[in-house]
Amino acid sequence: LAKTTQPISMDSYEGQEVNITCSHNNIATNDYITWYQQFPSQGPRFIIQGYKTKVTNEVASLFIPADRKSSTLSLPRVSLSDTAVYYCLVAFQTGANNLFFGTGTRLTVIP
Amino acid sequence: KAGVTQTPRYLIKTRGQQVTLSCSPISGHRSVSWYQQTPGQGLQFLFEYFSETQRNKGNFPGRFSGRQFSNSRSEMNVSTLELGDSALYLCASSLALMSGEITYEQYFGPGTRLTVT
Numbered sequence: 001l002a003k004t005t006q007p008i009s010m011d012s013y014e015g016q017e018v019n020i021t022c023s024h025n026n027i028a029t030n031d032y033i034t035w036y037q038q039f040p041s042q043g044p045r046f047i048i049q050g051y052k053t054k055v056t057n058e059v060a061s062l063f064i065p066a067d068r069k070s071s072t073l074s075l076p077r078v079s080l081s082d083t084a085v086y087y088c089l090v091a092f093q094t095g096a097n098n099l100f101f102g103t104g105t106r107l108t109v110i111p
Numbered sequence: 112k113a114g115v116t117q118t119p120r121y122l123i124k125t126r127g128q129q130v131t132l133s134c135s136p137i138s139g140h141r142s143v144s145w146y147q148q149t150p151g152q153g154l155q156f157l158f159e160y161f162s163e164t165q166r167n168k169g170n171f172p173g174r175f176s177g178r179q180f181s182n183s184r185s186e187m188n189v190s191t192l193e194l195g196d197s198a199l200y201l202c203a204s205s206l207a208l209m210s211g212e213i214t215y216e217q218y219f220g221p222g223t224r225l226t227v228t
Binding site for chain 1: 115146153154155156167169201203214215216217218219220221222
């Protein structure tokens with residue numbers, strides 16, 4: 001059974017870069033990692049997805065090292081509105097029951 | 112464009128009863144997935160439907176079932192409710208254009224909070 005773990009919580013000051021790591025079994029080269037943000041009383045919101053070493057969009061970057069045993073969400077210059085819980089989702093491309101969310105990281109951005 | 116809607120938003124049921132939850136995806140989205148969220152187990156994948164067919168399934172007992180209609184709306188059903196089924200049930204839709212297309216860019220609804228007493 002795949003186990004996907006994240007740090008329980010992180011604090012950061014406004015304007016800093018934040019890196020949140022997701023640890024998982026070593027994934028195959030075509031297995032996807034997706035990150036979501038969740039505010040209280042809302043469903044998760046998509047941030048970024050990918051399976052390659054580095055993916056970047058307008059709000060975040062996703063890094064997957066060569067051993068593929070972890071992945072990192074990088075948020076540049078966080079603001080107070082980024083205070084939320086962040087989840088990684090590991091999607092294995094083979095086998096059934098192949099989607100596993102991480103345990104979630106509560107990010108608190110401090111003024 | 113309207114987001115994913117789920118009904119009802121809150122529900123209280125008694126052990127042994129059954130419940131049906133409804134989800135309307137974003138217009139044009141053909142893939143609908145269901146997730147269970149609890150404080151103890153976190154977010155867990157239930158199943159995914161695409162074009163009225165269950166394409167993927169998580170590790171939940173047969174009491175949990177779902178279906179998708181031709182308009183992509185989806186329902187999930189839980190029979191013989193147990194106290195442990197109390198949770199937030201989330202529906203998510205995605206724009207999978209072809210049956211084999213892979214995307215995990217999902218749009219979630221606000222969820223249905225089910226309480227089993």
